[in-house]
Amino acid sequence: MSIEVRGLTIRYAGTAQPAVRDLDLEIGKGELTTLLGPSGSGKSTTLRCIAGLERPDQGTIRIDGQIVCDAARGIWIKPEQRRLGMVFQSYAVWPHLSVFDNIAFPLRILGVERSRMRRKVEEVADLVGLAEFLGRPATKLSGGQQQRVALARAIVFEPRAILFDEPLSNLDAKLRERMRREIRSLQRRTGLTAIYVTHDQVEAFAISDRIAVMNDGRIQQIGTPQEIYARPNSAYVADFLGAANILTGRYTTEAGRTKLAIPSVGLAIDLDLDVDAKSTDSATGLVALRPEDVQVLPSAAGTAVETSVREVEYLGRNLSLTLESAGTELRAFVSPEPVPSIGQRLWITASPNAVVHLGPATPREDRQGS
Amino acid sequence: MWLISERMPAALLAILVGFLVLYPLFWVVEASFRTSILDRTYTLVWYGKVFVENSAPTVELFYHTVVLALGSTLLAVVVGVAAALLVARTDMPGRGAFTIVFLSPFFLTPMITAVSWTLLASPRIGLYNDLLRWVLRLDALTGPLDIYSEGGMIWVLGLYLSPYVYLFTSAALRSLDPSLEEAARMSGASAGGTLFRVTLQLVRPAILSSALLALILSFGQWGVPAILGVPVRTYVLTTAIWSNMAAWPTQREYAAVLSVALLVAAFIFVWAQRRALSGRSFVTVTGRGFRAPAVALGRWRWPIAAAAWSFTVATGVMPLAALVYASVMSRWTTSLRLDLLTLRNYTGLASLEPQAFVAIANSLGLSVLGATLAISLSLFVSLCITRERGPLARILDYVAMLPVSVPSVVFAVGLLMAYLRPPLVLYGTPYILILAYVTLFIPVGVRASTSALSQIDPALEEAARMSGAGPIRRLAMVLVPLIRPGLVAGWVLIYISLMKEVSSSILLGSPSVPVNATVLWSLWSLGAYGAVASFEVLCTVVMAVVAAVVLAVANRSAFQVGSRP
Ligand SMILES: Nc1ncnc2c1ncn2[C@@H]1O[C@H](COP(=O)(O)OP(=O)(O)OP(=O)(O)O)[C@@H](O)[C@H]1O
Ligand SMILES: [Mg+2]
Numbered sequence: 001m002s003i004e005v006r007g008l009t010i011r012y013a014g015t016a017q018p019a020v021r022d023l024d025l026e027i028g029k030g031e032l033t034t035l036l037g038p039s040g041s042g043k044s045t046t047l048r049c050i051a052g053l054e055r056p057d058q059g060t061i062r063i064d065g066q067i068v069c070d071a072a073r074g075i076w077i078k079p080e081q082r083r084l085g086m087v088f089q090s091y092a093v094w095p096h097l098s099v100f101d102n103i104a105f106p107l108r109i110l111g112v113e114r115s116r117m118r119r120k121v122e123e124v125a126d127l128v129g130l131a132e133f134l135g136r137p138a139t140k141l142s143g144g145q146q147q148r149v150a151l152a153r154a155i156v157f158e159p160r161a162i163l164f165d166e167p168l169s170n171l172d173a174k175l176r177e178r179m180r181r182e183i184r185s186l187q188r189r190t191g192l193t194a195i196y197v198t199h200d201q202v203e204a205f206a207i208s209d210r211i212a213v214m215n216d217g218r219i220q221q222i223g224t225p226q227e228i229y230a231r232p233n234s235a236y237v238a239d240f241l242g243a244a245n246i247l248t249g250r251y252t253t254e255a256g257r258t259k260l261a262i263p264s265v266g267l268a269i270d271l272d273l274d275v276d277a278k279s280t281d282s283a284t285g286l287v288a289l290r291p292e293d294v295q296v297l298p299s300a301a302g303t304a305v306e307t308s309v310r311e312v313e314y315l316g317r318n319l320s321l322t323l324e325s326a327g328t329e330l331r332a333f334v335s336p337e338p339v340p341s342i343g344q345r346l347w348i349t350a351s352p353n354a355v356v357h358l359g360p361a362t363p364r365e366d367r368q369g370s
Numbered sequence: 371m372w373l374i375s376e377r378m379p380a381a382l383l384a385i386l387v388g389f390l391v392l393y394p395l396f397w398v399v400e401a402s403f404r405t406s407i408l409d410r411t412y413t414l415v416w417y418g419k420v421f422v423e424n425s426a427p428t429v430e431l432f433y434h435t436v437v438l439a440l441g442s443t444l445l446a447v448v449v450g451v452a453a454a455l456l457v458a459r460t461d462m463p464g465r466g467a468f469t470i471v472f473l474s475p476f477f478l479t480p481m482i483t484a485v486s487w488t489l490l491a492s493p494r495i496g497l498y499n500d501l502l503r504w505v506l507r508l509d510a511l512t513g514p515l516d517i518y519s520e521g522g523m524i525w526v527l528g529l530y531l532s533p534y535v536y537l538f539t540s541a542a543l544r545s546l547d548p549s550l551e552e553a554a555r556m557s558g559a560s561a562g563g564t565l566f567r568v569t570l571q572l573v574r575p576a577i578l579s580s581a582l583l584a585l586i587l588s589f590g591q592w593g594v595p596a597i598l599g600v601p602v603r604t605y606v607l608t609t610a611i612w613s614n615m616a617a618w619p620t621q622r623e624y625a626a627v628l629s630v631a632l633l634v635a636a637f638i639f640v641w642a643q644r645r646a647l648s649g650r651s652f653v654t655v656t657g658r659g660f661r662a663p664a665v666a667l668g669r670w671r672w673p674i675a676a677a678a679w680s681f682t683v684a685t686g687v688m689p690l691a692a693l694v695y696a697s698v699m700s701r702w703t704t705s706l707r708l709d710l711l712t713l714r715n716y717t718g719l720a721s722l723e724p725q726a727f728v729a730i731a732n733s734l735g736l737s738v739l740g741a742t743l744a745i746s747l748s749l750f751v752s753l754c755i756t757r758e759r760g761p762l763a764r765i766l767d768y769v770a771m772l773p774v775s776v777p778s779v780v781f782a783v784g785l786l787m788a789y790l791r792p793p794l795v796l797y798g799t800p801y802i803l804i805l806a807y808v809t810l811f812i813p814v815g816v817r818a819s820t821s822a823l824s825q826i827d828p829a830l831e832e833a834a835r836m837s838g839a840g841p842i843r844r845l846a847m848v849l850v851p852l853i854r855p856g857l858v859a860g861w862v863l864i865y866i867s868l869m870k871e872v873s874s875s876i877l878l879g880s881p882s883v884p885v886n887a888t889v890l891w892s893l894w895s896l897g898a899y900g901a902v903a904s905f906e907v908l909c910t911v912v913m914a915v916v917a918a919v920v921l922a923v924a925n926r927s928a929f930q931v932g933s934r935p
Contacts, residue, residue: 013760051832051836052835053832053835053836078835078840079832079835079836080835080836080837080838080839080840081838082836083838084836085836086832086833086836088829088832088833089829090827090829091829092827092829092830092832092833094830094833094834094848094851094852095852096851096852105834105837105839105847106837106838108847109837109838109839109843110838150833153833153837154836157837157838163836
């Protein structure tokens with residue numbers, strides 16, 4: 001393990017709730033792990049604890065086996081001694097220094113000899129595509145270029161890991177995509193262990209080896225992007241990843257076949273596969289149905305349920321429909337043609353594979369899923 | 371709390387600053403209760419003497435003090451608010467130039483402004499009196515104006531304080547969300563109605579707060595009542611304290627009791643000012659740089675401009691002009707007499723007052739050193755205040771702001787009492803002046819460096835931290851270069867204030883360490899108008915030249931923080 005966090009808890013002075021509570025996290029060497037979650041879920045706080053910029057109340061943090069923080073034993077290594085690179089949301093490029101001096105700063109601190117420093121800075125500047133800007137004052141750069149300076153500065157001294165705190169959120173959408181790919185390829189080439197904080201699930205899916213979805217100071221689920229998408233472990237995760245329809249389902253077994261009924265919309269689905277024991281045992285459980293997995297038919301067929309169209313939003317690639325059945329609203333994505341009219345009747349079904357089983361409903365998840 | 375990772379430095383700073391401020395004050399209070407300097411027993415007899423046995427002169431003293439403070443504050447508010455409104459909210463022509471002329475007296479010490487006014491409004495030799503007697507066809511040889519009076523002091527001090535009110539009020543006016551005024555106009559209010567019913571109401575906290583500041587400053591003001599009150603035996607608390615301390619033999623117990631009274635008054639006003647500021651924050655402030663709707667003055671535009679300009683020329687420019695004129699005349703005259711032109715006031719200065727040039731050099735050196743020490747100490751205080759969380763930061767902030775509520779004269783009395791005795795005998799050395807200068811100007815320095823620091827994104831320092839830089843290198847390589855413009859501005863402000871300082875220098879300067887204030891006073895006591903004028907012109911030129919050079923050098927390669935393309 002390259003980075004190992006155990007039982008991390010921190011409460012800011014003057015706040016009632018801890019910002020991060022009893023959090024465990026393990027990050028393998030050369031892995032890019034994303035902390036994903038809504039605003040205020042404690043992503044930055046976790047990252048800053050690892051960086052050493054916040055001092056936790058409880059927990060231990062190890063980097064490459066070295067304990068950098070152990071609250072119980074009073075061990076705390078200062079951030080300047082942790083050898084971690086960090087890229088800030090605001091870039092934090094020093095306006096009084098040139099691009100070269102910004103990038104060279106960590107090497108100056110290490111006392112690297114001049115010619116080696118120059119070589120190293122040029123090499124890294126090349127890597128991030130800043131080679132011809134080295135002599136410029138840092139303030140005479142665009143936002144994207146400043147972010148590259150920050151990136152170069154973070155990797156130039158060969159840190160043990162690199163930390164990103166929403167590095168792309170100040171850039172425009174196009175540049176964001178490009179920088180995201182560059183960061184990923186740079187991280188792969190250098191083999192650096194990385195932690196990446198974002199609230200954008202598309203960015204997280206695109207860039208990560210593993211994603212940790214955070215909720216209220218805890219990690220709700222951690223896994224590869226595929227795992228998280230296919231098997232969210234809670235209504236919270238399912239909802240955060242795709243604005244899914246979260247519904248209560250009832251499982252029944254008839255003649256060896258498991259059936260899922262969703263009474264609120266009147267859907268009944270034959271499940272080919274065996275669902276987890278935990279779901280079937282309790283007979284009721286939450287299920288998520290992604291908008292893109294709702295099949296919309298123009299006329300009645302089989303077990304399809306009749307609905308009426310409440311709202312139609314044009315999203316370019318598809319249409320987002322809000323459908324109502326028996327007082328419950330559902331979202332469905334359909335092809336942009338033809339455009340249904342408000343009040344028109346449509347029929348919906350769902351394939352058994354598309355249903356995400358989230359396990360028994362707890363009041364807590366109910367609230368957050370809504 | 372990054373620069374300083376433990377609490378210790380903040381605590382040490384709080385103790386150091388607390389000691390600098392409170393130790394001298396302790397000795398003032400002690401002296402007021404002490405039987406005599408030779409007798410270490412404590413008594414209320416001095417309070418009894420001042421407030422009971424001898425109550426008639428005391429009552430008169432307090433009466434003059436209060437009348438001067440209230441009168442000059444009222445005048446400052448009227449003039450300052452009117453000027454701010456004219457500049458910020460009307461289409462009066464020449465607003466930019468008016469601002470510069472209006473603020474220029476600010477760069478002189480009020481003691482000198484008072485001297486200048488004696489040239490204009492002395493009963494016998496005043497230029498304005500001459501003019502008035504001619505215009506009104508009066509036969510008398512004196513009057514009708516008499517600057518040596520309570521009214522004269524109110525006039526000079528009120529005018530001197532009006533820029534403070536102006537600056538507070540116009541800053542508030544500029545940061546006011548224009549849509550609030552636009553909303554009033556859309557609701558049917560006239561331009562004038564909006565001004566009085568909305569604009570002025572919204573900037574009332576700023577006016578109130580600057581009025582309280584003016585009140586604090588006028589209570590602590592020594593220069594104006596010394597020049598205009600002492601000759602006619604009208605004393606206020608500051609001049610009474612000073613004359614008791616400067617008298618021979620020293621009436622230190624009287625000085626101490628009066629100092630305690632002044633201190634209590636100042637604390638009350640500072641407390642009131644903080645209350646006025648807190649709670650009523652400017653919720654209307656926005657970052658939008660739109661110009662607020664100006665009131666069109668219409669056919670009054672030019673008459674109002676003429677009135678405003680005549681006022682500011684008569685009260686701001688004329689005293690300065692008179693001073694410069696007096697400095698090149700062999701004797702003061704209210705008419706234009708080219709035959710009296712001379713440079714003797716300059717060339718003969720050294721023979722009239724052998725210490726004149728030593729004093730200028732001393733003041734320059736002490737001001738440069740004092741400003742440097744004050745801003746350095748302030749930088750560390752600000753670092754602790756902005757980075758430390760919790761009560762220690764608030765305590766440090768409070769302690770660093772304490773000198774605001776300590777009148778300079780009182781502080782000087784405290785220093786004399788504290789450092790006239792072993793273990794540290796500092797009277798007669800430059801150190802006692804440095805102590806006064808640094809301590810009294812910590813609040814100015816802390817305000818300047820705190821506001822500079824708070825404009826810096828914390829990530830800029832954190833990035834240096836993550837790059838491996840320890841506290842000293844973060845300070846030297848990142849923080850100080852980033853906030854340099856703010857530090858330089860703070861330094862220049864303190865330096866100029868110290869070059870003008872008279873209230874504490876007059877007591878702390880000594881024959882062995884003469885400074886501007888002591889020489890000015892001795893020349894004034896000689897009645898040497900021309901020498902006073904030439905000395906002051908020299909002081910002002912030296913002050914301005916050094917300030918300009920420092921600004922030019924320090925900001926030559928200054929960059930714009932935060933100017934991201
Ligand atoms: N310096 C601070 N003092 C007090 N509370 C703080 C501080 N920093 C963060 N918090 C609180 O801690 C919680 C977690 O904040 P954090 O910045 O870690 O969230 P985040 O997931 O990074 O959110 P965002 O996406 O908005 O950056 C929030 O409730 C926040 O208000
Ligand atoms: Mg954050």
